[in-house]
Amino acid sequence: MSFQAYLDNIQKKTGKTADDFKKLADAKGFSDKGVLKPAVKATQVTNWLKEEFELGHGHAMAVYALLKGIKEEGSK
Template sequence: MSFQAYIDNIQKKTGKTPADFKELATKKGFLKDGNLVVKATEITNWLKEEFKLGHGHAMAVYATFKGKTK
């Protein structure tokens, strides 16, 4: 599955774009000035619990926080 397919599936499931998740993560204190201030596990656990994402999909969102888009 391509990275874009992961992102598309996440948006279909949650109704949220990577930018939406970034805004939510900033509000939760996971990002400050656009930079991650927590470990990947904290982010993936949040996404799994709150949005019922699987590990691979949670990691795709995390990757967008790190600036990876492919």
């Protein structure tokens, strides 16, 4: 499955786009302007996404990768 397919599935499940998650992460204090703060660990982000949006681990890690800058929308 491509990275973009993960993001598409997340949007179908939650109604939230990648930009929405960047804004939500900013509001939670995990990121600044959609970029994850250095002190924030993957577990903090994935636990939040699992609890609040009922995402599985793989999908939560996709959002983490987006915030961390490891992957971008449209990536394979």
